[in-house]
Amino acid sequence: MRVGLTNASGYNNPMDPVASDVELVQQTVLGVTEAFQQMTVRYYRPIAAFILKRVERPDLVEDLVQETFLEAFQALKAGRRPEHFSSWLFGIAHNRCGKWLRRKRPILFAPDQAPDLAAAPSEQALREELEEQEKQLAQLQRHLQELPEETRRMLEWKHRDGKTCAEIAAATGRPVGTVKSLLARTYQGLREALARTAGEPSR
Secondary structure, three states: OOOOOEOOOOOEOOOOOOOOHHHHHHHHHOOOHHHHHHHHHHHHHHHHHHHHHHHOOHHHHHHHHHHHHHHHHHHHHOOOOOOOHHHHHHHHHHHHHHHHHHHHOOOOOOHHHOOOOOOOOOHHHHHHHHHHHHHHHHHHHHHHHOOOHHHHHHHHHHHHOOOOHHHHHHHHOOOHHHHHHHHHHHHHHHHHHHHHHHOOOOO
16 A cells, blocks of 8 residues: 655645645645645546536636636635535635526526525536546547547647737638637537437537
8 A cells, every 4th residue: 555755744745636625725824835736636537527517618618717727726725625525625616607607698687586506416416427438538539539630730729828819810821710710610510419419409
């Protein structure tokens, strides 16, 4: 049985994969940023899959994942110590998705008649769907690999490097409108491919 390396405070080294969430939370609160980086690696794919399932917009996943981890990091740095980190983190992701969905949908009711927001899913429900979400994210990665190299490069510039459509157009020598149209068709194609894989009609 492997025993993780410990530091002076008695906790596993944050870079050791056997370090528990409780230990990593404690070290993050104490200012060890490597501890939070380890949790980011641990939960990135599940959180991304969770968000993708709810918003059904591959082009939004990266931004919402970043917002989720940023909010979690800021809360931990402020001294928050969640009892169950995974449930707490998924709750943040759930709220981020809810905020985006509320911005997306028109308000069809009076402010004093607004319905109650759906409660965050339970820890058990989250665990039950993790496998399905990771499978969906893996399917997305497979569909991305099937795209033409130039299209994949544009997506990387857009979502990994944060380039604007104008900057991508300048780099490729294409008109801005062409870049926007190509990305829009790519997002739609990915949504349809994921819907077919899941056996659901595309939206």
